[in-house]
Amino acid sequence: MEALSERTRTQAATWRPRRVLATRSARAFAHGRAILERAAARGIEIVELPGDRLNLAFPDDPRRAYAEAKSTLAVVVAPPSKRRLQPIAPSADWRVDLAEGCPAHCSYCYLAGSLKGPPITRVYANLDEILGVTPDYLGQGTITSRNAARSSEGTTFEASCYTDPLALEALTGSLSAAIAWFGRWNAEAQLRFTSKFADVEPLLGLRHNGRTRMRASVNPRAYARFEGGTAPVAQRLQALRKMAIAGYPIGLTIAPIIAAEGWQDAYGALLDDAGSALSGLAELDLTVELITHRYNAGSKAVLDSWYPGSSLDMTETNRVTKRTKFGTEKQVYDTATMRALRTFLEDRIAQTLPTARILYWT
Ligand code: SF4
Secondary structure, eight states, X not given: OOOOOHHHHHHHTSOOOSEEEEOTTGGGSHHHHHHHHHHHHTTOEEEEOSSSOOOOOOOSSHHXXXXXXXXXXXXXXXXXXXXXXXXXXXXXXXXXXXXXXOSOXXXXXXXXXXXXXXXXXXXXXXXXXXXXXXXGGTTTOOTTTTOXXXXXXXXXXXXXXXXXXXXXXXXXXXXXXXXXXXXXXXXXXXXXXXESOOOOHHHHTSOOTTOEEEEEEEOOGGGGGGEETSOOHHHHHHHHXXXXXXXXXXXXXXXXXXXXXXXXXXXXXXXXXXXXXXXXXXXXXXXXXXXXXXXXXXXXXXHHHHOTXXXXXXXXXXXXXXXXXXXXXXXXXXXXXXXXXXXXXXXXXXXXXXXXXXXXXO
């Protein structure tokens, strides 16, 4: 699954699920029906479920089950818990979920182990209800306001915690609706999303009012084998440029930073490419987020079953165990590796993207 050809990668970057499941309650929402109409217009099979349970039956063969789940989109109603927003440090004050799951095939995917069950993608039909609670959280976050580089952004809302919303946008329109929603606000707030996809055309003409920051989630070209089904990095950078020209604040999420052999050359080339792609833009509002690769026993087990041939190193080499504030453990790079990565990246960012503000390192 890692070795997708460039042509397949580009096709996959415009996702077309094999089937769309629609629960009964989801069909009662105009946004849910609009998603189904777009899917039907593209000739995608629609399965109208009699109730609200997905009742998914997948093959016993884990590879086939994975493939079927990854090619399935479900239109559902988000549970009430999605309307009680959770803090999401260090990315943003609050997490706002437009969907859950992603059609791509990254062999480090951070969703593995955190989402239960087969990896189908669920999009939420009750988008208006989800967005409707966001004003209640204005001024309540503490993550952004404590960071001097971010204090001008107001309360921040992250839409990419459990999905890549741009990957789904052609079918859902959810991201456009969220951008327009925040664009209408007369308050200090920011919607944020990060993406490994590149089809930003539907977003360029929206009345965003500068209240949405798109970040391109990038890794070196040399690591494309770890990011099956995503858009090529060069396209992501060009998408970011288009968004900046359309007046959006933008950013790079360099994630996950992988200390594979030759990482200095690989990340140096990535930053050179980013510098070229974003050159000549006046009043560029550019941020950078730096997130190192990590995993835990649960996510490693899931990823090993999904991508058994992956060459991504998840051995104990260069790793230490870190205990989280929730009492769980994760494997992160050891201190020497972390220091080398951080020093290198911060220096190169200062050289290639001198106006960029680094928001955090983790
Ligand atoms: Fe996971 Fe992001 Fe890759 Fe999707 S694009 S598979 S969410 S890492």
